[in-house]
Amino acid sequence: MKKVIPFAHDLLEQTINPGDIAIDATCGNGHDTLVLSKLVGDKGTVFAFDIQNQAIERTKQLLDQASVQNVQLHMVDHQYAPDYISEEDYGRIGGAIFNLGYLPGSDKQTITTPESTIAAVDSIAALLKQGGLIAIVVYYGHQGGEREKQALLDYVSSLDQKKFSVLQYAFINQQNNPPFLLAVQKRK
Amino acid sequence: MKKVIPFAHDLLEQTINPGDIAIDATCGNGHDTLVLSKLVGDKGTVFAFDIQNQAIERTKQLLDQASVQNVQLHMVDHQYAPDYISEEDYGRIGGAIFNLGYLPGSDKQTITTPESTIAAVDSIAALLKQGGLIAIVVYYGHQGGEREKQALLDYVSSLDQKKFSVLQYAFINQQNNPPFLLAVQKRK
Numbered sequence: 001m002k003k004v005i006p007f008a009h010d011l012l013e014q015t016i017n018p019g020d021i022a023i024d025a026t027c028g029n030g031h032d033t034l035v036l037s038k039l040v041g042d043k044g045t046v047f048a049f050d051i052q053n054q055a056i057e058r059t060k061q062l063l064d065q066a067s068v069q070n071v072q073l074h075m076v077d078h079q080y081a082p083d084y085i086s087e088e089d090y091g092r093i094g095g096a097i098f099n100l101g102y103l104p105g106s107d108k109q110t111i112t113t114p115e116s117t118i119a120a121v122d123s124i125a126a127l128l129k130q131g132g133l134i135a136i137v138v139y140y141g142h143q144g145g146e147r148e149k150q151a152l153l154d155y156v157s158s159l160d161q162k163k164f165s166v167l168q169y170a171f172i173n174q175q176n177n178p179p180f181l182l183a184v185q186k187r188k
Numbered sequence: 189m190k191k192v193i194p195f196a197h198d199l200l201e202q203t204i205n206p207g208d209i210a211i212d213a214t215c216g217n218g219h220d221t222l223v224l225s226k227l228v229g230d231k232g233t234v235f236a237f238d239i240q241n242q243a244i245e246r247t248k249q250l251l252d253q254a255s256v257q258n259v260q261l262h263m264v265d266h267q268y269a270p271d272y273i274s275e276e277d278y279g280r281i282g283g284a285i286f287n288l289g290y291l292p293g294s295d296k297q298t299i300t301t302p303e304s305t306i307a308a309v310d311s312i313a314a315l316l317k318q319g320g321l322i323a324i325v326v327y328y329g330h331q332g333g334e335r336e337k338q339a340l341l342d343y344v345s346s347l348d349q350k351k352f353s354v355l356q357y358a359f360i361n362q363q364n365n366p367p368f369l370l371a372v373q374k375r376k
Contacts, residue, residue, distance in 0.1 A: 001199060001321075001355050001373055011189060133189075159361045166361040167189050173347045173354040185189055 004181045007169055008135040009035055011183055012095045015133040016040060020094030024048040025078035025120055030059030032097045037068045046071040047085060049078040052110055055103050079119035082127055090127040100148060101139030111144055114151035128186040141177035156182050163187055192369045195357055196323040197223055199371050200283045203321040204228060208282030212236040213266035213308055217292060218247030220285045225256045234259040235273060237266040240298055243291050267307035270315055278315040288336060289327030299332055302339035316374040329365035344370055351375055
């Protein structure tokens, strides 16, 4: 069985087409940004966000090493993501990914919060193309993580089933709170 | 995103090889039996169980129509499945499937029970080949279903993570208690 992150990437690969727009809502170390960059290709664009300078710098470095040129990096809260995308491009948004929690390798003081995360998921979900998908990798072992997890589960469970399919993909016999996936797909 | 039953079949397809033994623990109308029959091929065997004569008859009819000859049908509680397989064949068990609840199209009076289901999963899990997988499609909208669901979740969540990976695959924003999948894979 696929682990959580490879499974999330598989889902995004199935929904993001070359030429699409994709969003990395929490670019972190840039690994997902690079994955999305390949999926949208030369004619597509990735919008990547993070509130931490350290994350923006690491992502920039990774993208430079790979000579990637189709990514726009913004150091801003992901709930404002739609402000950075032209309205005429909204219909091209094929997918987005969130990694909740803290930046790996950081001091763990800066974490995602339920209010900002839900606002961001909500605004991006509204703009997705038909069939487009948001993958949310939920880390929740840190302080504040349980609260964010519960708030997010409540939010996505309440999404109208006529408009969205919401999948939970979780390994449930593991210790140490491993991350699980929530996938929100806009129905066709 | 794949629906629950196609996703369960995909997982079984990845773990059951031609020549393997497979188990349909609740043959019902025979649809899964037929799927397993194709996966194990001419050199493999499917052991299919059900406690209802109606289910055995329907499955037999479906298999006859498809000229399937690699299935052994037994009208017995699935917790006794291992008694019907030779000990020397235990290492060939590549996969099993359960559909919990009642027989579709029946009077809904006969349902799977947590005691029998857990006993069956436990005994089959012990006999699986390395990498082998049990797919459990959990219907729980009927009377008694919620109790079985909870007991089963408690049981599979307690399986040793060094020996098994346990995945929950569930659409969580749908009304009317749609079925979800629990997949138990023996680690290599």
